[in-house]
Amino acid sequence: MSETTPGVQVDVFSKARTDELTSMEKIRCILDSVKEGNVVVLSAGLSSDEESRLVEKTMSEINPDNFTGIEIKRPNRTPSQSGGFFSKFVGSDDGGNDITFVAPADKIEEVDAEDGELLSALLHGE
Amino acid sequence: MSQHMFDGIKKAVGKVLPMSLFSDGEPKRIGIYGPPNAGKSTLTNQIIKDWADDEDEDLVDTSELEHETQKAQRKSVTIERNDATVNLDVVDTPGVTTEVNYEDFMEDMDKEDAVDRSRGATEGVAEAMHWLREDVDGVIYVIDSTKDPFTQVNTMLVGIIESQDLPAVVLANKTDLDGSNVQRVESAFPQHDVVAGSAKSGENIGDLYDEIAEKFG
Numbered sequence: 392m393s394e395t396t397p398g399v400q401v402d403v404f405s406k407a408r409t410d411e412l413t414s415m416e417k418i419r420c421i422l423d424s425v426k427e428g429n430v431v432v433l434s435a436g437l438s439s440d441e442e443s444r445l446v447e448k449t450m451s452e453i454n455p456d457n458f459t460g461i462e463i464k465r466p467n468r469t470p471s472q473s474g475g476f477f478s479k480f481v482g483s484d485d486g487g488n489d490i491t492f493v494a495p496a497d498k499i500e501e502v503d504a505e506d507g508e509l510l511s512a513l514l515h516g517e
Numbered sequence: 518m519s520q521h522m523f524d525g526i527k528k529a530v531g532k533v534l535p536m537s538l539f540s541d542g543e544p545k546r547i548g549i550y551g552p553p554n555a556g557k558s559t560l561t562n563q564i565i566k567d568w569a570d571d572e573d574e575d576l577v578d579t580s581e582l583e584h585e586t587q588k589a590q591r592k593s594v595t596i597e598r599n600d601a602t603v604n605l606d607v608v609d610t611p612g613v614t615t616e617v618n619y620e621d622f623m624e625d626m627d628k629e630d631a632v633d634r635s636r637g638a639t640e641g642v643a644e645a646m647h648w649l650r651e652d653v654d655g656v657i658y659v660i661d662s663t664k665d666p667f668t669q670v671n672t673m674l675v676g677i678i679e680s681q682d683l684p685a686v687v688l689a690n691k692t693d694l695d696g697s698n699v700q701r702v703e704s705a706f707p708q709h710d711v712v713a714g715s716a717k718s719g720e721n722i723g724d725l726y727d728e729i730a731e732k733f734g
Contacts, residue, residue: 439680442673443646446615450643453617455632460616463669496616 399430399498399514406435414441418448421493426458428495430514436465436491445493464492464512466504544593544604545733548648550678551659552670553583553612556690560659560716561592561609567726568594577609582625586611587637589644598730605733607657610648611641613670649677655684655733657725658706662689662713663696666705675706686728689713693720 402424409417418441424431437445442463449461466489492502492512500513549557558579565576569592577590589610596603619628619635626634649656656678660666678685686709689702693715703711712728714721 439676440650443650443677446673447643447646449615450639453639455619455635459618463615463673465672496618
Protein backbone atom coordinates (compact mmCIF):
# COMPACT_ATOMS: atom_id res chain seq x y z
CA MET A 392 0.00 0.00 0.00
CA SER A 393 1.27 3.47 -0.87
CA GLU A 394 2.59 5.55 2.02
CA THR A 395 0.31 8.40 0.98
CA THR A 396 -2.84 6.29 0.96
CA PRO A 397 -4.95 7.00 4.05
CA GLY A 398 -6.31 4.06 5.95
CA VAL A 399 -5.14 0.98 7.75
CA GLN A 400 -3.50 -1.99 6.04
CA VAL A 401 -4.75 -5.38 7.22
CA ASP A 402 -2.45 -8.38 6.73
CA VAL A 403 -4.32 -11.68 6.95
CA PHE A 404 -2.23 -14.78 7.68
CA SER A 405 -3.92 -18.04 6.73
CA LYS A 406 -3.38 -21.18 8.79
CA ALA A 407 -1.53 -22.68 5.81
CA ARG A 408 0.86 -19.73 5.86
CA THR A 409 1.53 -19.75 9.60
CA ASP A 410 1.88 -23.54 9.67
CA GLU A 411 4.91 -23.12 7.42
CA LEU A 412 6.62 -20.85 9.93
CA THR A 413 8.45 -21.59 13.14
CA SER A 414 7.19 -19.78 16.23
CA MET A 415 9.97 -17.21 16.06
CA GLU A 416 9.40 -16.65 12.33
CA LYS A 417 5.72 -16.13 13.03
CA ILE A 418 6.48 -13.64 15.79
CA ARG A 419 8.97 -11.81 13.56
CA CYS A 420 6.42 -11.52 10.72
CA ILE A 421 3.76 -10.23 13.09
CA LEU A 422 6.00 -7.65 14.71
CA ASP A 423 7.46 -6.43 11.42
CA SER A 424 3.98 -5.84 10.07
CA VAL A 425 2.61 -4.25 13.26
CA LYS A 426 5.61 -1.93 13.57
CA GLU A 427 4.73 -0.62 10.12
CA GLY A 428 1.33 0.33 11.49
CA ASN A 429 -0.58 -2.59 10.03
CA VAL A 430 -3.21 -4.78 11.65
CA VAL A 431 -2.41 -8.49 11.51
CA VAL A 432 -5.17 -11.10 11.45
CA LEU A 433 -4.12 -14.67 12.25
CA SER A 434 -6.79 -17.13 11.20
CA ALA A 435 -5.27 -19.87 13.38
CA GLY A 436 -4.26 -17.68 16.31
CA LEU A 437 -1.20 -18.19 18.48
CA SER A 438 -0.41 -20.75 21.13
CA SER A 439 -0.06 -19.49 24.69
CA ASP A 440 3.68 -19.99 24.48
CA GLU A 441 3.87 -18.00 21.25
CA GLU A 442 1.75 -15.25 22.75
CA SER A 443 4.10 -15.08 25.72
CA ARG A 444 7.13 -14.86 23.44
CA LEU A 445 5.40 -12.25 21.28
CA VAL A 446 4.88 -10.03 24.33
CA GLU A 447 8.46 -10.60 25.50
CA LYS A 448 9.81 -9.72 22.04
CA THR A 449 7.51 -6.71 21.79
CA MET A 450 8.84 -5.35 25.06
CA SER A 451 12.41 -5.57 23.78
CA GLU A 452 11.48 -3.57 20.68
CA ILE A 453 9.43 -0.78 22.24
CA ASN A 454 10.97 2.53 21.36
CA PRO A 455 9.76 5.75 22.96
CA ASP A 456 9.96 7.54 19.62
CA ASN A 457 8.01 5.25 17.32
CA PHE A 458 6.69 2.01 18.81
CA THR A 459 4.74 1.78 22.06
CA GLY A 460 3.62 -1.82 21.85
CA ILE A 461 0.79 -3.99 20.60
CA GLU A 462 -2.77 -4.98 21.22
CA ILE A 463 -3.87 -8.60 21.00
CA LYS A 464 -7.60 -9.06 20.48
CA ARG A 465 -9.78 -12.07 20.05
CA PRO A 466 -13.52 -12.08 19.46
CA ASN A 467 -15.43 -11.06 22.53
CA ARG A 468 -17.43 -13.68 24.42
CA THR A 469 -19.45 -13.58 27.59
CA PRO A 470 -18.91 -15.59 30.78
CA SER A 471 -22.34 -17.13 30.45
CA GLN A 472 -21.27 -19.10 27.41
CA SER A 473 -20.38 -22.69 28.17
CA GLY A 474 -16.96 -23.34 29.61
CA GLY A 475 -16.52 -19.82 30.90
CA PHE A 476 -14.95 -16.80 29.34
CA PHE A 477 -11.33 -17.80 29.41
CA SER A 478 -11.79 -21.32 28.14
CA LYS A 479 -13.52 -19.85 25.10
CA PHE A 480 -10.56 -17.59 24.43
CA VAL A 481 -7.89 -20.10 25.22
CA GLY A 482 -9.49 -22.91 23.25
CA SER A 483 -8.74 -26.55 23.62
CA ASP A 484 -5.47 -26.69 21.73
CA ASP A 485 -3.17 -24.48 23.78
CA GLY A 486 -4.84 -21.32 22.56
CA GLY A 487 -4.05 -21.90 18.93
CA ASN A 488 -7.62 -22.17 17.69
CA ASP A 489 -9.03 -18.69 17.74
CA ILE A 490 -8.77 -16.00 15.13
CA THR A 491 -6.55 -13.33 16.60
CA PHE A 492 -5.96 -9.68 15.80
CA VAL A 493 -2.59 -8.12 16.59
CA ALA A 494 -2.28 -4.40 16.07
CA PRO A 495 -0.24 -1.39 17.11
CA ALA A 496 -1.29 -0.15 20.57
CA ASP A 497 -4.62 1.70 20.56
CA LYS A 498 -5.38 0.84 16.93
CA ILE A 499 -8.33 -1.51 17.62
CA GLU A 500 -11.47 -0.19 19.24
CA GLU A 501 -13.28 -3.49 19.44
CA VAL A 502 -13.42 -6.99 18.02
CA ASP A 503 -16.71 -8.77 18.43
CA ALA A 504 -18.30 -12.03 17.33
CA GLU A 505 -22.06 -12.35 16.94
CA ASP A 506 -23.17 -15.91 17.70
CA GLY A 507 -19.87 -17.13 16.31
CA GLU A 508 -21.04 -16.33 12.79
CA LEU A 509 -20.23 -12.69 12.15
CA LEU A 510 -16.88 -11.26 13.16
CA SER A 511 -16.57 -7.51 13.23
CA ALA A 512 -13.58 -5.34 14.06
CA LEU A 513 -13.75 -1.62 14.70
CA LEU A 514 -10.46 0.18 14.11
CA HIS A 515 -9.53 3.65 15.23
CA GLY A 516 -9.35 6.15 12.38
CA GLU A 517 -6.33 8.41 12.09
CA MET B 518 24.62 -34.42 36.84
CA SER B 519 24.58 -30.64 37.06
CA GLN B 520 22.05 -28.86 39.27
CA HIS B 521 20.66 -27.21 36.15
CA MET B 522 20.03 -30.56 34.49
CA PHE B 523 18.53 -31.96 37.68
CA ASP B 524 16.17 -28.99 38.00
CA GLY B 525 15.12 -29.41 34.37
CA ILE B 526 14.35 -33.10 34.77
CA LYS B 527 12.55 -32.44 38.02
CA LYS B 528 10.38 -29.76 36.43
CA ALA B 529 9.57 -31.99 33.45
CA VAL B 530 8.62 -34.91 35.69
CA GLY B 531 6.66 -32.57 37.90
CA LYS B 532 4.37 -31.81 34.95
CA VAL B 533 3.03 -35.36 35.04
CA LEU B 534 3.44 -36.28 38.70
CA PRO B 535 1.98 -34.56 41.76
CA MET B 536 4.22 -31.81 43.13
CA SER B 537 3.95 -33.37 46.59
CA LEU B 538 6.39 -36.06 45.43
CA PHE B 539 9.01 -33.33 45.55
CA SER B 540 8.10 -32.09 49.02
CA ASP B 541 11.70 -32.34 50.17
CA GLY B 542 11.74 -28.96 51.90
CA GLU B 543 13.15 -27.22 48.86
CA PRO B 544 11.27 -23.93 48.41
CA LYS B 545 8.84 -23.72 45.55
CA ARG B 546 9.01 -20.59 43.43
CA ILE B 547 5.62 -18.92 43.42
CA GLY B 548 5.19 -16.02 41.03
CA ILE B 549 2.82 -13.21 41.94
CA TYR B 550 1.34 -12.17 38.61
CA GLY B 551 -1.31 -9.82 37.32
CA PRO B 552 -1.84 -6.57 35.47
CA PRO B 553 -0.23 -3.32 36.66
CA ASN B 554 -1.59 -1.84 39.92
CA ALA B 555 -3.49 -4.98 40.92
CA GLY B 556 -1.73 -4.99 44.30
CA LYS B 557 0.99 -7.57 43.70
CA SER B 558 3.71 -5.74 45.63
CA THR B 559 1.30 -4.90 48.44
CA LEU B 560 0.49 -8.61 48.71
CA THR B 561 4.19 -9.47 48.65
CA ASN B 562 4.79 -7.09 51.54
CA GLN B 563 1.86 -8.55 53.47
CA ILE B 564 3.32 -12.03 53.02
CA ILE B 565 6.77 -10.82 54.08
CA LYS B 566 5.37 -9.13 57.19
CA ASP B 567 3.37 -12.21 58.12
CA TRP B 568 5.84 -14.97 57.30
CA ALA B 569 9.43 -13.89 56.59
CA ASP B 570 11.93 -15.27 59.13
CA ASP B 571 13.88 -12.08 59.44
CA GLU B 572 11.84 -9.28 60.95
CA ASP B 573 14.12 -6.83 59.20
CA GLU B 574 13.42 -8.35 55.80
CA ASP B 575 13.26 -5.52 53.26
CA LEU B 576 9.87 -4.79 51.85
CA VAL B 577 9.37 -4.15 48.14
CA ASP B 578 8.44 -0.68 46.90
CA THR B 579 4.80 0.09 46.22
CA SER B 580 3.18 3.04 44.49
CA GLU B 581 -0.11 4.25 43.05
CA LEU B 582 1.78 4.78 39.78
CA GLU B 583 1.85 1.92 37.31
CA HIS B 584 5.07 -0.01 36.73
CA GLU B 585 6.61 0.73 40.12
CA THR B 586 8.00 -2.81 40.15
CA GLN B 587 10.51 -3.01 37.31
CA LYS B 588 12.38 -6.20 38.22
CA ALA B 589 11.20 -9.50 39.59
CA GLN B 590 12.07 -9.68 43.29
CA ARG B 591 12.33 -12.96 45.18
CA LYS B 592 11.62 -13.25 48.91
CA SER B 593 11.82 -16.42 51.02
CA VAL B 594 9.02 -17.19 53.44
CA THR B 595 7.78 -20.16 55.44
CA ILE B 596 4.02 -20.37 55.75
CA GLU B 597 2.53 -22.57 58.47
CA ARG B 598 -1.14 -23.43 58.17
CA ASN B 599 -3.18 -26.27 59.57
CA ASP B 600 -0.12 -28.20 60.80
CA ALA B 601 1.50 -27.90 57.36
CA THR B 602 4.72 -26.01 56.70
CA VAL B 603 5.31 -24.62 53.22
CA ASN B 604 8.62 -23.13 52.13
CA LEU B 605 8.15 -20.65 49.33
CA ASP B 606 10.27 -18.28 47.31
CA VAL B 607 7.72 -15.63 46.51
CA VAL B 608 8.52 -13.72 43.33
CA ASP B 609 6.94 -10.28 43.00
CA THR B 610 6.79 -9.60 39.26
CA PRO B 611 6.21 -6.41 37.27
CA GLY B 612 2.65 -5.88 36.07
CA VAL B 613 2.16 -7.43 32.67
CA THR B 614 0.99 -5.32 29.77
CA THR B 615 1.39 -5.41 25.99
CA GLU B 616 2.11 -1.71 25.59
CA VAL B 617 4.20 0.89 27.38
CA ASN B 618 4.06 4.57 26.43
CA TYR B 619 6.31 6.97 28.30
CA GLU B 620 3.73 9.74 27.74
CA ASP B 621 1.47 7.94 30.22
CA PHE B 622 3.93 8.92 32.99
CA MET B 623 4.38 12.54 31.97
CA GLU B 624 1.78 13.85 34.40
CA ASP B 625 3.95 12.73 37.29
CA MET B 626 7.51 13.29 36.05
CA ASP B 627 9.59 14.98 33.38
CA LYS B 628 10.21 13.37 29.99
CA GLU B 629 13.62 11.93 30.83
CA ASP B 630 12.31 10.18 33.93
CA ALA B 631 9.21 9.03 32.05
CA VAL B 632 11.33 7.48 29.30
CA ASP B 633 13.52 5.80 31.93
CA ARG B 634 10.45 4.44 33.69
CA SER B 635 9.00 3.11 30.44
CA ARG B 636 12.30 1.41 29.57
CA GLY B 637 12.43 -0.20 32.99
CA ALA B 638 8.82 -1.30 32.59
CA THR B 639 9.46 -3.00 29.24
CA GLU B 640 12.44 -4.87 30.63
CA GLY B 641 10.39 -5.87 33.66
CA VAL B 642 7.48 -7.21 31.62
CA ALA B 643 9.84 -9.22 29.40
CA GLU B 644 11.50 -10.65 32.50
CA ALA B 645 8.12 -11.51 34.04
CA MET B 646 7.06 -13.37 30.90
CA HIS B 647 10.31 -15.30 30.89
CA TRP B 648 9.91 -16.26 34.57
CA LEU B 649 6.38 -17.48 33.86
CA ARG B 650 7.55 -19.81 31.10
CA GLU B 651 10.73 -21.04 32.72
CA ASP B 652 11.17 -20.37 36.41
CA VAL B 653 8.03 -20.63 38.53
CA ASP B 654 6.35 -23.67 40.10
CA GLY B 655 3.03 -21.96 40.77
CA VAL B 656 1.20 -18.65 40.52
CA ILE B 657 -0.76 -16.32 42.74
CA TYR B 658 -2.77 -14.30 40.23
CA VAL B 659 -3.80 -10.92 41.61
CA ILE B 660 -6.80 -9.06 40.20
CA ASP B 661 -8.11 -5.66 41.22
CA SER B 662 -11.71 -6.64 41.96
CA THR B 663 -12.92 -3.07 41.36
CA LYS B 664 -11.93 -3.38 37.70
CA ASP B 665 -13.22 -5.37 34.74
CA PRO B 666 -11.41 -8.74 34.73
CA PHE B 667 -12.34 -9.47 31.12
CA THR B 668 -9.18 -8.07 29.60
CA GLN B 669 -6.86 -9.45 26.98
CA VAL B 670 -3.91 -9.37 29.39
CA ASN B 671 -5.80 -11.55 31.87
CA THR B 672 -6.90 -13.85 29.08
CA MET B 673 -3.36 -14.20 27.82
CA LEU B 674 -1.73 -14.75 31.21
CA VAL B 675 -4.29 -17.29 32.36
CA GLY B 676 -3.86 -19.09 29.04
CA ILE B 677 -0.11 -19.31 29.62
CA ILE B 678 -0.57 -20.47 33.23
CA GLU B 679 -2.94 -23.21 32.08
CA SER B 680 -0.77 -24.28 29.16
CA GLN B 681 2.15 -24.68 31.58
CA ASP B 682 -0.06 -26.70 33.96
CA LEU B 683 0.96 -24.40 36.78
CA PRO B 684 -1.08 -24.60 39.98
CA ALA B 685 -2.70 -21.21 40.56
CA VAL B 686 -4.65 -19.29 43.17
CA VAL B 687 -6.57 -16.17 42.13
CA LEU B 688 -6.81 -13.29 44.62
CA ALA B 689 -9.73 -10.94 43.96
CA ASN B 690 -7.93 -8.06 45.64
CA LYS B 691 -9.03 -4.67 46.97
CA THR B 692 -12.28 -5.91 48.49
CA ASP B 693 -11.97 -3.04 50.96
CA LEU B 694 -12.71 -0.54 48.18
CA ASP B 695 -16.07 0.65 46.88
CA GLY B 696 -16.91 -1.01 43.59
CA SER B 697 -15.31 -4.32 44.43
CA ASN B 698 -17.11 -7.09 42.55
CA VAL B 699 -15.87 -10.53 43.52
CA GLN B 700 -18.63 -12.34 41.64
CA ARG B 701 -17.40 -10.79 38.40
CA VAL B 702 -13.90 -12.12 39.07
CA GLU B 703 -15.30 -15.58 39.87
CA SER B 704 -17.26 -15.61 36.63
CA ALA B 705 -14.11 -14.70 34.70
CA PHE B 706 -12.06 -17.50 36.31
CA PRO B 707 -14.59 -20.34 36.63
CA GLN B 708 -11.94 -23.04 36.55
CA HIS B 709 -9.75 -21.54 39.30
CA ASP B 710 -10.02 -21.15 43.06
CA VAL B 711 -10.75 -17.49 43.80
CA VAL B 712 -10.05 -15.97 47.22
CA ALA B 713 -11.54 -12.55 47.94
CA GLY B 714 -9.58 -10.20 50.17
CA SER B 715 -7.47 -7.10 50.58
CA ALA B 716 -3.70 -7.26 50.63
CA LYS B 717 -3.62 -3.70 51.91
CA SER B 718 -5.97 -4.06 54.87
CA GLY B 719 -5.23 -7.73 55.47
CA GLU B 720 -8.93 -8.53 55.16
CA ASN B 721 -9.46 -12.26 54.56
CA ILE B 722 -5.78 -12.84 53.81
CA GLY B 723 -5.85 -15.83 56.17
CA ASP B 724 -8.05 -17.61 53.62
CA LEU B 725 -5.43 -16.90 50.98
CA TYR B 726 -2.74 -18.49 53.16
CA ASP B 727 -4.95 -21.56 53.63
CA GLU B 728 -5.31 -21.82 49.86
CA ILE B 729 -1.58 -21.31 49.31
CA ALA B 730 -0.73 -24.05 51.80
CA GLU B 731 -3.20 -26.44 50.20
CA LYS B 732 -2.24 -25.65 46.61
CA PHE B 733 1.54 -25.31 46.93
CA GLY B 734 2.25 -27.44 49.98
